[in-house]
Amino acid sequence: MLYTVSEENYIKAIFHLQGDEGMVTTNALSAELQTRPASVTDMLKKLKTKKLLVYEKYQGFRLSAEGRKVALGIIRRHRLWEFFLSEKLRFSWEEVHEVAEQLEHVTSVKLIDKLDEYLGYPRFDPHGDPIPDRNGKIATHERICITAIPPDHPMEVCHVGNQSPELLDILRHNHIAIGTYLSVRKKFSFDNSLEVCTANGPAFVLSEAVAKHVWMKKIDTI
Amino acid sequence: MLYTVSEENYIKAIFHLQGDEGMVTTNALSAELQTRPASVTDMLKKLKTKKLLVYEKYQGFRLSAEGRKVALGIIRRHRLWEFFLSEKLRFSWEEVHEVAEQLEHVTSVKLIDKLDEYLGYPRFDPHGDPIPDRNGKIATHERICITAIPPDHPMEVCHVGNQSPELLDILRHNHIAIGTYLSVRKKFSFDNSLEVCTANGPAFVLSEAVAKHVWMKKIDTI
């Protein structure tokens, strides 16, 4: 029932690498976790013994139903802590992940459920990623990339698909964060850049490289 | 600069066992940590190498100045989290310790300083124990045992020297917690029990065994 920090990190990484139905490879996981392939193989055997993994050697692997459940628990803890750090302790957007990497391994069901309640049952973390509820259920935004929305229809930023400091630097420079309202003024087909603006702010340009990571949803009406 | 969870648990336990000036023995530490004396000896060698310990074999040991500094950092984290759990997440008094045992090992200076700020720089944890500030300084209550206060002088409960569920059961039954105002009505020299009462509540009796763990301070005048 309880897993080591190392096991949890493997489980979480496998969850993120496997899509729906997909298989994960030893090399991909070793790259993700910055370990050697041989270490991955060792851990795969252990996770298979614990029935968290569907794995035959040389055939790739993916989480079992139980493994997925464990992964969602870890992700729930990670994202709830990210929300706490951002919302309550005023950590900036890009600082929360590293600290949450540690906090996610504190295992107390009561702690997490009380934290969830204290935070008001948030459904999305500061990066716009969904927070699984205590049953592992995750909400999904009806979201659309800013490159695909029609001109002059304001929508709300709900997700940023890349959290590198470099991208966040551009977004912050333009005062774009989760929850910002934006509308597209013009699309330039030459380089697929966009001219966008906030409700009453100045217009500015997003390159295609930036825009493809910015996702929008309908503005909440209540 | 960074220590393992195990090292931190040893350092903290040594800090609690050594008074001012005192030496700690291998057996005492092994009892405290529920390990074998041989394991303690192994760790002592390691902590000595890291200059956290003053230790010559067969002679007992105590923390070096650096070791004490590390211990105060761990205790700061532990007690700030206990305060958070109690104050913000509404954990009951006796539940906080176990969860704080895990949270104390999350090492991010920024996290702890922000948490401290968020909590309003509390100086005492839910058990009335002092929380070291970021320089390791700890406040001290001018406190006195309830067995020693004069009759009919209301004072405030500021510390409970034993946190067993059994004692906490009695205290909760009598609605006594940190911050409760109590005065002693009568002392019975036969068994050293006390009749005490709250401001407008009924009188009740505390046995000597209970009373000796209940510590009082002057009522704050602001």
Place this chain on the structure above:
DNA sequence: AAAATCATTTAGACAAATCTAAAAAAATAT
């Protein structure tokens, strides 16, 4: 002061998580 007891350390083992180097299997190219 020697014997008995108690506390502490040493010696050797083990599990967990990692590594390097070599072997084996699978995939790709010729």
Place this chain on the structure above:
DNA sequence: ATATTTTTTTAGATTTGTCTAAATGATTTT
């Protein structure tokens, strides 16, 4: 269809933290 390359696994070693059993040092009793 072979040969070559890539991926994965195995074999054996290392570090950390723990253990048991035996040896040694310190203390207490007689």
